[in-house]
Amino acid sequence: MSVKTLLINRTSLEGQVQVPGDKSISHRAVMFGSIANGITTIENFLPGEDCLSTISCFRQLGVDIVQNGSDVTVVGSGTEGLHQPEDTLYVGNSGTTIRLMMGILSGLSFTSTLEGDESIAKRPMTRVTLPLGKMGASIIGRNNGEFTPLTVEDQKLHGITYELPVASAQVKSAILLAGLQAEGETNVIEPVKTRDHTERMIKQFGGEFVREGDTVRITGGQILKGTHINVPGDISSAAFFLVAAAIVPGSDIILRNVGLNPTRTGIIDVLKAMGADLVIEPYDSESAEPAGDIRIKYSKLKGIIVEGDLIPRLIDEIPVIALLATQAQGNTVIKDASELKVKETNRIDTVVNELKKLGANIEATDDGMIIHGQQSLDGGTVSAHGDHRIGMMLSIAALLCKKDVRLEQSEAVAVSYPGFFDDLYSLVGK
Numbered sequence: 001m002s003v004k005t006l007l008i009n010r011t012s013l014e015g016q017v018q019v020p021g022d023k024s025i026s027h028r029a030v031m032f033g034s035i036a037n038g039i040t041t042i043e044n045f046l047p048g049e050d051c052l053s054t055i056s057c058f059r060q061l062g063v064d065i066v067q068n069g070s071d072v073t074v075v076g077s078g079t080e081g082l083h084q085p086e087d088t089l090y091v092g093n094s095g096t097t098i099r100l101m102m103g104i105l106s107g108l109s110f111t112s113t114l115e116g117d118e119s120i121a122k123r124p125m126t127r128v129t130l131p132l133g134k135m136g137a138s139i140i141g142r143n144n145g146e147f148t149p150l151t152v153e154d155q156k157l158h159g160i161t162y163e164l165p166v167a168s169a170q171v172k173s174a175i176l177l178a179g180l181q182a183e184g185e186t187n188v189i190e191p192v193k194t195r196d197h198t199e200r201m202i203k204q205f206g207g208e209f210v211r212e213g214d215t216v217r218i219t220g221g222q223i224l225k226g227t228h229i230n231v232p233g234d235i236s237s238a239a240f241f242l243v244a245a246a247i248v249p250g251s252d253i254i255l256r257n258v259g260l261n262p263t264r265t266g267i268i269d270v271l272k273a274m275g276a277d278l279v280i281e282p283y284d285s286e287s288a289e290p291a292g293d294i295r296i297k298y299s300k301l302k303g304i305i306v307e308g309d310l311i312p313r314l315i316d317e318i319p320v321i322a323l324l325a326t327q328a329q330g331n332t333v334i335k336d337a338s339e340l341k342v343k344e345t346n347r348i349d350t351v352v353n354e355l356k357k358l359g360a361n362i363e364a365t366d367d368g369m370i371i372h373g374q375q376s377l378d379g380g381t382v383s384a385h386g387d388h389r390i391g392m393m394l395s396i397a398a399l400l401c402k403k404d405v406r407l408e409q410s411e412a413v414a415v416s417y418p419g420f421f422d423d424l425y426s427l428v429g430k
């Protein structure tokens with residue numbers, strides 16, 4: 001376990017940073033490249049532990065993938081080119097890898113087994129195994145398919161119409177990936193629109209889907225063709241520095257090439273509603289995924305209510321939004337976010353418990369939290385609990401603390417942002 005003492009109290013942030021490639025898009029680029037025919041080149045791929053797990057699983061399935069930092073080449077031969085792996089496919093800490101891979105594996109003509117780390121072993125999988133089962137898949141796992149290890153058997157799939165009980169891009173994507181191999185048409189109905197990187201990527205690889213209101217429709221048997229994917233910076237990684245600049249007096253920073261897909265920009269809406277001083281310069285391009293630069297300066301903030309359709313657009317940013325709210329005048333209420341309980345940790349409990357250790361006035365509710373601002377933070381020993389987003393949120397909290405912060409399990413940040421501490425230190429000039 002790596003412990004970091006963060007001695008960066010009350011230093012303003014200045015300068016500019018280019019955050020690494022988007023995690024969700026990087027995973028999908030490798031997956032689509034692996035099931036497409038021909039060569040896919042990926043630029044600005046995120047070489048974080050989660051996306052490296054995706055590469056390693058597809059290599060085990062026989063795909064030739066060359067990775068050189070953030071440049072990746074995938075030589076795809078369609079789903080027929082995938083072979084039975086000799087060993088269990090290990091997904092590490094990555095929920096996206098295991099859930100989306102189940103969609104791909106369930107239509108293949110061999111049996112394979114997936115498992116991950118301790119955190120993955122606790123995350124619910126029936127949300128994926130149930131709809132895939134309705135498509136004809138056979139997936140066996142602990143507790144009736146709820147938990148890993150999960151064994152996916154050789155079966156033929158047929159299309160279904162499925163209404164998602166929870167808003168989840170991972171479940172939607174797993175069904176769409178299975179739908180590409182299924183006979184007939186597959187319809188996924190979303191309760192609230194979630195991130196649409198899978199749909200955009202189907203188009204980029206020469207496939208087709210239709211979106212009609214809440215429904216995404218796909219036809220099976222489509223042949224995908226390798227392509228070039230330029231991955232924008234990850235707004236979920238940028239969120240840590242957006243919040244840092246908004247709450248540390250004297251800060252003024254620019255974040256370059258940040259992904260601005262509207263299904264992901266809930267953090268911008270929250271910052272604006274709280275009164276943050278930010279300007280977005282969108283790039284003028286035809287790119288499948290929009291991106292741009294964001295300049296943000298310190299400003300006075302006010303508490304707000306974060307709820308409803310906004311939640312899936314900022315689900316991974318809630319830990320750092322909770323920190324943001326400790327520095328706003330008045331109360332911030334986060335509702336409709338019980339999905340936080342089934343992330344890398346129970347992010348309602350870990351956020352509340354760890355921020356309380358630093359002196360925050362924050363309470364857990366059944367579907368979110370209430371943060372009473374404005375609070376001064378003190379310092380002390382906290383833990384990432386193996387959760388990258390908790391580790392990064394606590395590191396940003398240290399910027400405001402009067403005393404030093406000792407962060408346990410700081411190595412967790414490498415799951416999505418291996419260079420996080422270097423970029424943080426460059427912005428605070430240390």
Ligand code: SPQ
Binds near residue numbers: 096339389
């Ligand atoms: O991949 P993993 O571990 O599930 O990662 C997280 C994260 O914080 O990085 C969630 F814990 O992001 C998910 C996100 O919460 C990534 C994702 C995707 O790429 O499709 C979708 C969201 O999950 P869900 O369950 O709402 O579909």
